[in-house]
Amino acid sequence: MIPVLFRANSTNFDTYGIGVLRDCTFCEVTEERNGAYECQFKYPVTGSLYKEIVKERLVKAKPNDTAADQVFRIYRISTPINGQITVYAQHISYDLSGIAALQFESESISPTLAMEHIFQNTATPHNFTCQTDYSAPKAFSVTKPQSVRACLGGVAGSFLDLWGGEYEWDNFKVIHHQGRGQHTGVVIEYGKNLTALEHDDDNSGAYTDLLPYAVLTAEDGTETAVTLPEVLIPIVDTTLVQRKTLIKDFTEHFGTESPVTVDGLRAYANNYLQNNPLGTAIPTLTVSFEPLWKQPEYAAVLERVSLCDTVTIRHSVLGISAKAKVITTVYDTLAEKYVSITLGSAKANLLNTVSSTEAAVEEVVSQVDRFPTLMNSAIKNATGLITGQTGGYVVIHTADDNGQPYELLILDAPTIEEAVNVWRWNVGGLGFSSNGYNGPYETAITADGQIVANFITSGTLVANIIKAGVLQSQDGSSYWDLETGEVVLRAYATSEEVQEQSDRITGIEEQKMYRLVISSTHGNIFKNGNIKTTLYATVFSWDENITDTLDENQFIWTRVSDDPVTDAVWNAAHFGGSKSVDITAEDVDVQATFFCDLIDTTTRKSLLG
Template identity: 35%
Template sequence: MSEAILYPPSATDFTTLGIGPLLDAKYVLASRGRNETPELTFTYPVNGPLFSAIKTGCLVVCAVGPNLRSKSQRFEITAITKPKDGKVQIFAEHIVGIARKTILQPGARFTGITAQLALNQWMNLLAPRRPFTVFSDVGTQASIDFSEIGHFEQALEALGGKQGSILQNFGGEYVFDNWNIRLMTNAGRESGVVIAYGKNLTNLTQEKSIETTYTSVYPYAKVTIDEEERVLTLPELYVHSKHVDQYPSVLAQMVDFSDREPQSVDELRTLAEQFVINNQVGVPRVNLKVSYADLAKSVDDTQIQRLEEVELCDTVTVAFNQLDIQATAKVIKTVWDVRKEEYRTIELGDARSNLSTPIRDQQKDRDQIQQEIDWVRQAQREATDILTNPGKGHVVIYPSIKDPQELLILDTTDINTARNVWRWNIGGLGFSRTGFNGTYELAMTNNGAIVADRITTGTLRAIQIIGVAITGSSFETTGSNSRVLLQAGMLSSFMNNLRFMDLDGSRLRFFHTNGQTVLGQFHRTQDTQTNRQGITLSAEPGTMLGLSVGDGQGNYTRRLMVAPGSDAVHVSNLEMGTGLNSTSYGTIRRAQLSRAIVPNSDNFQVNNNVGLNFYSPLNMNGFSILNVSDIRLKEHIRQTEVKGIEETKQLNFVDFEYKRDYLKNEDHLLPEGEQFGLVAQYSSFLAKQAPGDHYLKIDMNKQVNLNTKTNQELISIIEAQELRLRRLEEKLGMEDVT
């Protein structure tokens, strides 16, 4: 077991134990992310010996991983919460975070330099100076601009996380080792670990990643050929990846190659084929965040040691055996349990290079797009026909050419007789079917308003739509890969065109990631006997029903679960009380415990005047039965007047058998066969009435003490007899034969 060690803010020698090891700290967890500043969190009791010494600014030294580069890392305490339930939570940031408190003086703009030179310039511009050392093996030559004052508000932003930073311009992966900052082409190594996904390891996010993996590309391009705008597509529609046959169905991604300006179908096909290869279309993206224990189950026994030594940014292979596909992944986040010296969680992410051409999110598939294009084009053709075949009209400048205020287009030469009137003036443009004075049912006015009975458009963008009602066969909202559909009184949510949830007047249902199988529902119910209505949360056969609690970071811990095929409710931690922060106790009635264990950090307590009955032998497995006897808990102490021998002589030991009809409960039967012991009614000194029933009991604690007192009195008698015997022997001149 390893312990975090507390040091004062001014400490420079970390070979000593400093203020002391934080032995009473709980949940000491060190979190690291790729190109992120490491963090440390733990809780500490307010009655702990070092509580008063824990202050913001103090340093904590501990390991953050299994290997040498992760040992003895220094953290600065940045926040301490207010005490709650007798403990506080402490937050600390890696010592490299001091760059947040450091400004970057304005420098110069450099072009064509290496990452090492950029880091050197960064270190020279720090104010105040810090004892950092920097190194980089990144061979990329790029530009970096330190000349604009205030662009980097603090020095850490210049390392990464802001436009124009060293990380953005040069790439790479940071290694933070106390004051040593290294920007490496690869901060990790090829671990040789092969993780078999699907055998003992599954993950909902990864399942979604697999199910939404594109197997093919649907390429298109909007181009101008011979002065005519055209949309190029492939006659075969798709370009498939070599893995397409490993999936149950084709899932195509629409990709726009307009910016590459292909001039033929063959050029478009070549671009799509190269895209499929460069971007590993058909290979699932790795997105796994799992506990170390679950991860260990997914590797061969021969690789356990390698897994234990995996570090941040190391590369692993994820084998999707059901698809016969292997993907490369990187360790992008870790949570290290400092005290247990093992990983709590490991997060794996996609390790493939950035896409050469970004896959643009598409909201509709090809058929939907074509349908909408046809609809708009029909409206365009209708408008074209009306404008090219308008019938006879008359253009009038009103009121006169000498004083031109308005431009009119009339169906007659006289504004008094015209019925169809176009009117254009400083107020706007409008059309009336009822003459010059209106009403203008179609108008565009200078206050920004457009009035129309019908608007046909391919895309309508609006901040707000206000109306009495919006009607249609369906109403749909779409996102990058999700949509919500309101149709036939049902609200449905889809993810990648797979049904995720639906809601109608009686129930809310959730679906499996296959978009078809119902997982469970929240619905109205009615008791057939009482006709009382209620609300029920149900899970379908083979589906787990759980209740989880989040930590605000997207992580959820299951607290309650009903497992498939089980009639039991599994609860990780059940706390009974009348309120969230209540110190009162709740009650569990008519409960039966099976394989229940009290953790060694807690106590099993039975309060006063509570009957505790055993109907089986109490096996202490070699441990003691203790009774409180501390003098600090006693008063009015005096020598007892109990005469042990006299009380013991009055005890009447008998042989007997218990009555079989004493209790009717088959689980509460008394021992069978002949017994040896006392009868409480004949042993008044030891008899006691216990809560729970009206039967007398024997006080075993009192009996043990009585036996001891009796033995003491007998010992005193024996010693007196021995003394008397020796004196008689001396008088008689007899030798001591003992």
């Protein structure tokens, strides 16, 4: 795929935007499990769109074999070297580092509600949506304003810290998986499709014991370190022979409402050990391979690899044979194939590191969409998806013995081997897979009456039993958490009341409310007759400066002093025709006050009320 350039504020990426970067000579996308997600490309200074490549603009690129095209925001452009610039761009989800989440606290809340609360109650408007596979409720809080991305991971008490999991970043959609990848059965083997292998077995992060502690601060400011009575917690599955202790501070988990206790310290320490395998070395394998599914002789293999998938690596010469999870992928967007994949345990991820980028907090803008609007939107979206398609390929499978058709396929490519998005319909049911013919099929209607889908939009739902974690209104204001029993109902004004207030506000906004401000170039008080200044009249309609749109004859200047006779002469001379007036000692005898009125030139009446 050739990358496509878009403007910084674009939200629709189904077009060609500013243009296709046809002169691009290099483009790679690197994604790490719960970590970095970046695009890097090179472009010649002689390219047709060279001047259009600026910071903050967006680039759409293919990130791997299976995902939809993703959008990346440019943050760095190198100085041209040998007639080429190198452009660095972060995935659009990095914008969450600049979106401010407000304080929030709940003693027991499902992850779905917690995540939706964070995304819907931000000080910065955004287009991101979220979903999670987890359902178990836990205590969750945002104790101080911080970025949405920090709430997702990287700090104590974040989603990754409490629930774990793996994130999938799909443009403006954030998906929190219990397990993102699949056990694909793909084998990368020496002599078959393995082209390069690097083995790294790092035990620098392995320990035999954990010494947890927390600092207790008294009212007078003195600090005392609290440790466990047994001091050390042994790591039972350690592979080390020499004793090695990890000393870790858990103070950040405690506060004024949850003081430091031995039991609490032990619980946090055990939870940390459960989520962090400190006893073993961290093996990683970086491999390069040739995807066999692109080779004609292996077309039926249908093997594709994605981030977080589990694959098998075999190298008979080095004696390596292991199953491991894909933790990093480097993908050549132009050639549409992997440069390398890294297998093993990630050395750094959102669990322990996150970008500290913060943005200025803007005024919150909240908008509530009612259900009929959602329903119409869903119908319109479905209609557009179905009626707007001109591509696609239909394949009918027939039995070898009698030639009877038994399966209907709708593909996004001419052959099954090349297809990524597949609709498959047979006697077992109807299903959709975004991972090729062999699935998995995330959306399906099966012959035994089951429907599998992430989101189902309906008008009226009739059911005997509904098994759910949370029943929630569309705007998230009212919900029933069936696992905790928590019920929250919110009341809103009727549509008539809302319309009445809306009409009233519209009426006020349509009125031309003028405000005139007089400013002086040299102050307002003068001594010893040393008077020389210019008065300017500036007119605002609400908060908009409209002075330049008004006729000078609409401005009437008047003077009020202790001499009414000379005031009348001065006022007659300045009856209209100027948005400013020069004031000297001749205009002020002892003391004078100057006014300016804005009039309608037709009626000669004041517009200032």
